[in-house]
Amino acid sequence: MNEFTERQMKLTWRPPKASYDVVIVGAGGHGLATAYYLATRHGITNVAVFERGYIGSGNSGRNTTIIRANYGIPAAVRFYQRSVDLYRGLEEETDRWLMHQQKGILWMAHSEAAVRAERMRAKLNTEFGAETEFVGPRQVEELCPELDMSGGGRWPVLGASYHPQGATARHDRVVWALAEGAMERGAHVHQNTPVEGLILDGERVAGVRTAEGDIAAGAVVSAVGGHVSRLAAMAGLRLPIRTHRLQAFVTNHYRQQFGPIVASSELFFYASQTARGEMLLGAEIDPQPSFSYRSSHDFVQDVCRRALCLLPFMASLRVLRQWTGVCDMSPDYSPIMGRTGVDGFFITTGWGTWGFKAIPAGGEQMAELIASGETPELIAPFGLDRFARDRTMADRGSAGTH
């Protein structure tokens, strides 16, 4: 008997129709959330989500499941705080156990410069609704007694910004619950059905081409991760996106004991314990662009070494499994959501290393845009046209690691 086996959700598969009001490309978190909120908030259910693999097979199933809102610019803080709030209610709303755990995130500083940066982060975040406070070493130790406060003698913990609403949730379950919620209201999800082309009607995108045939659509939404540039090119768009690998790994599972999520932007790693008990570690993206899903040893090697500086108890834990996702990085480290300038074609991309935590808010806002035809205020700053308009949303708070 295993308490973590999924026992509630029901996925209903239906054959594709020749035409839908809305076709969403990519059945990851963002694609499915868009379908879910179209169905639940706007009653739009003549919707299909096409997926080249299985649902959640891209980055939705490869991330490190962290939910937080302590970003670096006001527009981002507001947007991610909306997502944090939606996540908190999502178990109740869907009546599904998503293993959502609010555990707080500590962002540690090992230098005076970093102390200043974390103090600044705390102030800016609190100002815009994401409660964050700067805490001194004594409080850090209380929140996470496992830390070696001397940082192995080399990376002393001088303080941290503490964001108590930091949380984790089981990534797969979030994907499935959104799929189920959309499906039970009539939306279709088609697995193993890659979108091979866009159907253009003059200047307008009017459907998608799949192995199952051409599908007409009132609106097409790209919620693709990884190869988004290829799909956008079919609509004649060039995206300011570069794709990089991001790796992570887990240890075997151990009894629940490790409280918060801890992160260090100077040592470039972060760690948390999953609901199942694994210690989950991640770090920054690979510097060079790549579409590869291949994991590397030097990543594990290096992150283990960094982790030992702060969490020496980990020395005798065994690492179980490592994996890789690919991150679509925008030049300003902020997502791209909204219209594209091509009629009938919407996009949600640039989810870099912050896609999972944005799933509910991203889906909710995209659904509102499609349903109302108006770009909601919360995501207005994140449109694709911002690059041409010189209104980029540079965010050092997200350029970190997760």
Add this chain to the structure above:
Amino acid sequence: MTTLLVDGQPIEAHAGESLLLAMLRAGLHPTSGGCVCLGGDCPNCLVTVDGIAYTRSCQVKAEAGMRVTREHVGDEEPALLPDEGMSAGSAAPVRHVHCDTVVIGQGDSGREAEREAREAGLGVVTLDARDGQHVTGVYPGPLVVAADGGGRVLHVHPRREIVVATGAAEIQPVVPGSDLEGLVTARAAAELVAAGIDLGRAVVVGESPGELPSGSLAGHFPLGHGGWELVRFEGNGRVEAVVLRRHGDAGAAEERIECDTAILGLGRNPRNALARMASDLPVRVVGSAAAESELPPCPRDGTVCPCSGVTVADLDGVWERGFHEMELLKRATLAGTGTCQGGVCLPYLRSFLLERGGRLQPAFTARPLNRQLTVRELAAGAHTAVTARSPLHDEHLRLGARMDRAGGWWRPWTYGQQDDEYRSVRESVSLGDVSSLGKMAISGPDAEAFLERIVPTRVATIRPGRCRYVLMLDERAHLLDDGMLCRETEQSAGDRFFMTSTSGGSGFFELWLRDWAEAFGCDVRILNQTASLAAINVTGPQAARLLARAGARRLPAFGRHQHVRVASVDCRVVRLSFTGELSYELHHPAADARKLWRRLLEAGAGFGVQPHGLETLLRLRLEKGHIVIGQDTDYDSTPRRLAHEWAVNLNKGDFVGRRAILRTNKQPLDKRLVTLRTDDPPPPGTAEAPSAEGAAIHDGDRYAGYVTSDTGTTTGGATMLGWLYLDAEGRLPREVTVDGRPARRVDGPTYDPQGERARAAVDVASESPENVREFPVARLEASDLAAGAPAERPRLRRLEATRVSATPAALDALVERPPWPDTALAFRTAPDELLVTATPDFEVADDPHAIVERETAFSYVWLDGTTAERFLDRECEWRRPGARPALAQGEVAGLPAKLWFEDSRTLILTPAPYAAAFERRLTASLAEIDGDAA
């Protein structure tokens, strides 16, 4: 016999046998039950050994004194997190092995592959789990990572091929009762019998293990067509009977055969995870690892995945609810995500999905780690990033400085009294260590044209002896870095420039310049002098007098630079100002830094000179409105947003970022970095207000931006920098609030707005001669490396040498007829760069633009050949050259190094800012090697 402890009770083990055998011999099952395979393929023998949980007891040798706990016996809870681990410094040792072919597995097919490779004259490394060599993964490189069975980690680097000869695992039973004790696979049974362990009365199901002791066989039941199928095991904790029925007849009567042990020959599943995770590497799979999996019958009941406790009912449940893909089945049940990574469940998941869905699905993705090493073992060979040290590091410590990491360097944060430091700059004179600035010498026929395309200011108008503040922009016109650009000589005399970057940008600076030089096809020489030159900023109203007392006979005017001998040290003195006071930046050879620093303190004693730290500097510059890259700027900071249009000249030719500026200038401005001033004292009852960095700025009720830098409010008020958004009418508000307190936007700096202090006229000659100190001139001597002998205790020493940047052809000609003494060593470190242990008193005949400079950026140590080899085996991942002598460059012990191999000794050079770390790593590594040898 050896004795070890299991759950606190001593048991005896035969020499060399596995922990599992010792436990079974003692009548102890390692877990609460389950079929034992002895092959490392299942989770049924996991124990905690010496604090390390999830250890396969069949794969470790029983050793005297081992402390074993059986975590899982009668306990559904997973293992506890350990209270403490080994100390942070204790990553496991690593050994790098280079070969042509690595063969993983030493069964028949593995030995055959090894023999073939050896006959073909190839260098072969073999790894075998029975020798404790557990391979965790096959990675790009190619790289094969394995434990070596002796507490060490192997990194095997095969040049040609990886042969996977890992054989096959035995299929485990999935029926009710498969979690009882007393179940063994056929191969395990044979091993147990050979080890003399009594199995009691045994029933064999499926393939036979071979000979069993006479009288012990209670029955043999072949499986499949014409034979039997397994229904369940019965027993209470331990198996008492096997229940079977005739194959293919669900209505057939069950047969119940009593036994003490059930021996299960249920078929083979290839151990091909390593091959699957390495699909596009040069991997060859041989023997039974290459075979197709034998699919067991679709499971009807029982536990499919013992690691995660997933039953057939669980599979049915998720199948019925629409989870039909292999990966979804795995993720929904968590089958296959435990220690054995699908070793037990994968064949059953496939047969389950085949029966339910009518389609044979491939195995789920194989990912490292194939065998779980500990974090300590995995960290083997890794070093955390090192923070560079200024040549004045020890001087700061001596003066009681608190050092802090900033921009990749250790910098003095404060020497104790921030206010005193501040006052000494503003009122008298102070020293600041700015050695961490990026420093680059640039020359060549295209030097001016090249720099015109790099920086947005006009370079042509910078005359020799002048310098100018410059921005570095990216193609989007976002500010990357800033610095100063000095022109040294005219085009006719080599057209030489000297350029600085910020400390944080110094690592990137050279790459940036070289990349563009390459992209533009410019004929330039570039020499990175960041580590070679130290820099001291002498700043304050008495700065010129201090320098005069230290023997400076002349000093440059504002915006100019000059070569001046100060305190008998040759310096490039640059006069600009970051602090707002009269300032001279003294760039000089790093080897002379300590001497110069001490002499300046001595010469300035009469002015009460004292050094200032970074904390003070950040306050000083803020009062002048100078930005700090990374603190006040972001990835979208254009010169216009930063109010730095004055540093951009759009009326010259193209430069990096120009097109973006022209494009974005057509868009209305949205925000601007502004200086804010509040004259209000801190709130009543407090000496100072907390820093407003990060605070929102409001224009009435409108959110209008946020603060990026704040001096902190004292009785004199506060100065801040912040991003301010234009209002709906496109205007910047004048009066705003910060944290509810009123603040005023000011134009220009709040301190000395006209810049009179920084630009003050000085007269060096007026310093009265009796105040001028005489300092002895040190004679420069190149390090005599030829005479260098390997030291007893390796100490790194600073190298005195010369570095040349010139065209490859000119360097070829130079080394053909070297102008330096025979005893000097010359290293060609790049096609256009030469490092030679001689004094810089020669010219490069074939290249008038060559840069020949004294080079003190490196530290060196000689090691004897054997010591060097052993050290490098451990700390150098790449393949070293075989020839002697030879130069090689790369990372050693996690730091950049140049290696010069002679027959019986090896020279190691590393950048001086990392020398202390290198010496520490070298010493620790050699101590471990000595320990190993002992």
